[in-house]
Amino acid sequence: MTWHIIGAGSMGCLWTAQFLKANMKPVLLLREQRLRSLESDAPSLSIDELDGTTHHYPIQLASPETVTTPIDRLLVCTKAQDAEAAVHSIEDKLSDHCQILLMQNGMGSQQAIAHHFRSQSVWAASTTEGAWIKDFLHVCHAGHGSTWIGPIGRTPDEQAWKNLKHSLESLPFDIHFTDQIEQKLWDKLAVNCAINGLAALYDCKNGELLATQERKERLAALTREVTHVRKAVGIKTTGDLFELVQQVCRDTAMNNSSTCMDARQNRRTELAYINGFLIEQAKKLGIETPENHFLMKELAELGIQ
Numbered sequence: 224m225t226w227h228i229i230g231a232g233s234m235g236c237l238w239t240a241q242f243l244k245a246n247m248k249p250v251l252l253l254r255e256q257r258l259r260s261l262e263s264d265a266p267s268l269s270i271d272e273l274d275g276t277t278h279h280y281p282i283q284l285a286s287p288e289t290v291t292t293p294i295d296r297l298l299v300c301t302k303a304q305d306a307e308a309a310v311h312s313i314e315d316k317l318s319d320h321c322q323i324l325l326m327q328n329g330m331g332s333q334q335a336i337a338h339h340f341r342s343q344s345v346w347a348a349s350t351t352e353g354a355w356i357k358d359f360l361h362v363c364h365a366g367h368g369s370t371w372i373g374p375i376g377r378t379p380d381e382q383a384w385k386n387l388k389h390s391l392e393s394l395p396f397d398i399h400f401t402d403q404i405e406q407k408l409w410d411k412l413a414v415n416c417a418i419n420g421l422a423a424l425y426d427c428k429n430g431e432l433l434a435t436q437e438r439k440e441r442l443a444a445l446t447r448e449v450t451h452v453r454k455a456v457g458i459k460t461t462g463d464l465f466e467l468v469q470q471v472c473r474d475t476a477m478n479n480s481s482t483c484m485d486a487r488q489n490r491r492t493e494l495a496y497i498n499g500f501l502i503e504q505a506k507k508l509g510i511e512t513p514e515n516h517f518l519m520k521e522l523a524e525l526g527i528q
């Protein structure tokens with residue numbers, strides 16, 4: 224029941240720690256160069272828990288080059304823009320019945336991977352667990368949440384569902400399985416489309432997006448466009464999305480979105496898989512999304528991509 228996890232960042236280390244707690248002997252995959260540069264022969268993974276304790280676990284590390292056994296379960300924990308390359312880097316080691324579980328935010332990368340890996344079962348996750356990486360192989364669990372998992376692309380057979388559920392059931396996480404994962408991904412996309420790029424543009428905390436009339440109007444206009452596109456795609460909307468967006472701004476008032484943090488640190492953001500994905504979908508459907516276009520243009524002018 225070995226899971227291989229690719230991407231040793233916040234999510235990768237958080238999930239690896241859960242497999243370790245469940246005695247499941249995960250293998251954390253690094254890039255070959257990173258693996259070679261390690262000095263320790265006995266690496267360990269540290270996790271700062273929500274109750275203030277820190278735990279250390281011996282960890283098995285490998286790279287796509289050093290993995291010998293066929294991989295039956297792969298958890299992909301890179302950012303959206305790195306996911307396809309990461310899975311391709313290990314492609315020749317995946318068994319034909321491999322379960323590929325994708326943890327990426329936004330949309331587009333999951334569909335591209337599902338399209339390519341047709342003999343394997345591809346699953347997408349949407350999670351509200353929160354974590355940040357303190358140091359290499361040292362993660363801080365920042366907030367408990369829930370995780371929804373469901374198939375993306377080809378519908379897996381009953382045995383694949385059973386195997387996946389069985390391989391995750393001992394994790395100390397709140398995990399739900401759904402055959403409506405696209406709905407979950409679209410729900411998160413709607414909130415992220417409105418909040419993330421705008422917070423990066425104004426370089427502000429989420430709560431500060433409600434601070435002026437101009438910002439609120441922009442939030443509302445972005446949300447209207449998402450509502451329009453998701454309806455045309457056939458995604459159900461229950462309740463008022465703009466109310467939800469404002470509620471998220473209030474609930475996470477003191478937080479900086481991941482996009483805002485990436486922009487501050489001059490890192491590539493996931494916006495191409497958030498607003499970029501929305502714009503692409505809208506274009507295919509012949510729907511205008513001027514607010515999203517304008518936001519992406521303003522961000523690009525600031526060098527935020």
Ligand SMILES: NC(=O)c1ccc[n+]([C@@H]2O[C@H](COP(=O)([O-])OP(=O)(O)OC[C@H]3O[C@@H](n4cnc5c(N)ncnc54)[C@H](OP(=O)(O)O)[C@@H]3O)[C@@H](O)[C@H]2O)c1
Pocket residue numbers: 229230231232233234235252253254300301302303305308309310312326327328329350351352353354355356481493
């Ligand atoms: N952190 C959270 O609280 C949270 C919550 C919900 C959802 N998410 C989503 O989860 C995903 C992962 O986020 P994260 O916060 O864990 O990102 P992260 O901390 O940046 O970690 C991503 C890791 O993937 C590694 N990576 C990239 N390409 C790779 C490759 N080809 N081979 C091996 N490793 C590779 C990166 O290494 P390098 O740095 O060396 O490139 C980095 O260590 C994102 O889509 C994010 O939006 C995160």
